[in-house]
Amino acid sequence: MPEAPADFRSDTVTLPTPEMREAMARAEVGDDVFGDDPTVKELEARAAALVGKEAAIFVPSGCMANLIAIMAQAPAGTEMLVAENSHVHTAESAAYARVAQVTKWPLKVDRFGRLDPQEIARNVRKGYGLPGGNSHHATTSLLCLENTNNFCGGTVQAPADLRRAVDAARAQGPWIKVHLDGARLFNAAVALGVPAREIAAVADSVSFCLSKGLSAPVGSLICGTKADIDQAHALRKMLGGGMRQAGVLAACGLISISEPMIARLAEDHANCRRLAEGLAELPGVTADLETVQTNILFFGCQGPKGGAAWLVKALEAEGVRCLALGERVRMVTHRGVTRAHVDEALRAAGRLLK
Numbered sequence: 642m643p644e645a646p647a648d649f650r651s652d653t654v655t656l657p658t659p660e661m662r663e664a665m666a667r668a669e670v671g672d673d674v675f676g677d678d679p680t681v682k683e684l685e686a687r688a689a690a691l692v693g694k695e696a697a698i699f700v701p702s703g704c705m706a707n708l709i710a711i712m713a714q715a716p717a718g719t720e721m722l723v724a725e726n727s728h729v730h731t732a733e734s735a736a737y738a739r740v741a742q743v744t745k746w747p748l749k750v751d752r753f754g755r756l757d758p759q760e761i762a763r764n765v766r767k768g769y770g771l772p773g774g775n776s777h778h779a780t781t782s783l784l785c786l787e788n789t790n791n792f793c794g795g796t797v798q799a800p801a802d803l804r805r806a807v808d809a810a811r812a813q814g815p816w817i818k819v820h821l822d823g824a825r826l827f828n829a830a831v832a833l834g835v836p837a838r839e840i841a842a843v844a845d846s847v848s849f850c851l852s853k854g855l856s857a858p859v860g861s862l863i864c865g866t867k868a869d870i871d872q873a874h875a876l877r878k879m880l881g882g883g884m885r886q887a888g889v890l891a892a893c894g895l896i897s898i899s900e901p902m903i904a905r906l907a908e909d910h911a912n913c914r915r916l917a918e919g920l921a922e923l924p925g926v927t928a929d930l931e932t933v934q935t936n937i938l939f940f941g942c943q944g945p946k947g948g949a950a951w952l953v954k955a956l957e958a959e960g961v962r963c964l965a966l967g968e969r970v971r972m973v974t975h976r977g978v979t980r981a982h983v984d985e986a987l988r989a990a991g992r993l994l995k
């Protein structure tokens with residue numbers, strides 16, 4: 642049995658690497674609200690270059706990144722088109738509504754998280770003030786995409802899929818902006834074997850998290866046009882998130898976006914596939930293996946003593962931590978999960994489900 646218990650709840654449980662701890666101690670820092678922190682500046686510049694945008698801003702979390710990106714691009718009283726199962730729509734405390742004062746039009750996704758271009762086109766609305774506008778409607782101002790799609794099981798959309806969605810929206814509303822929630826953008830890039838900037842190219846803004854598979858303790862980046870990122874500084878302040886000597890965190894982020902840290906995500910993907918294939922053979926487990934494309938696995942369970950909630954509790958007693966989300970179990974692989982942990986989890990599940 643591996644030494645540490647296996648924690649498959651999320652890739653957010655990853656601990657900073659020893660190299661990150663050293664980089665924190667060494668980091669050159671300053672007051673970032675005055676623009677004086679060289680390490681934050683370096684992280685922002687490298688992040689922007691990596692995803693092919695003009696500028697970037699370092700923020701505390703993926704949720705704040707999405708909220709700021711929405712506020713920078715969707716005026717209050719307008720509407721965003723968003724996948725019905727997206728994190729922005731289902732798991733961010735309705736901040737788009739409560740704080741940004743933006744309403745949403747949720748769209749169906751297929752099992753890979755792809756939006757239907759025709760449904761997008763049908764649901765672009767022109768409100769009061771636009772030529773041909775209808776005062777009953779809020780104007781569609783933003784299309785929000787997510788890649789990888791968390792709740793589809795870390796599924797990946799190719800740049801061409803994203804392009805089809807964006808083209809469908811812009812054919813009806815050329816003014817529509819596009820935000821890509823790329824919390825796990827680099828998982829998508831590694832799975833597709835393309836540079837992250839190729840995926841981000843369809844979007845005006847893209848956010849990604851340092852604190853998931855990339856293992857930093859804290860932080861996300863929003864990357865976009867210089868004008869939007871300038872505005873994002875004011876929005877971050879307004880939301881309470883201007884950080885001072887944040888270079889100690891940015892130093893970890895620089896390691897997160899280094900080539901070896903990005904490349905190692907492939908290991909997490911291989912571990913997830915092994916886990917999925919092993920679990921799919923057990924009685925009572927239903928898993929769609931085609932959707933296992935990166936580091937997230939969702940599966941259904943009908944065990945001898947219950948469903949997802951029972952299995953999660955029973956696995957916990959065996960030293961394997963995972964989450965029940967509704968009727969499904971979620972298991973996520975990451976730097977803290979080894980192949981030995983995967984095999985141990987499979988043995989434990991095998992004992993419980995026999």
Ligand SMILES: Cc1ncc(COP(=O)(O)O)c(C=O)c1O
Pocket residue numbers: 701702703704705707728729787789790791822824825850852861
């Ligand atoms: C797709 C997606 N977007 C955004 C977030 C929010 O990130 P954070 O937890 O850093 O706020 C998550 C978190 O799991 C996510 O999965």
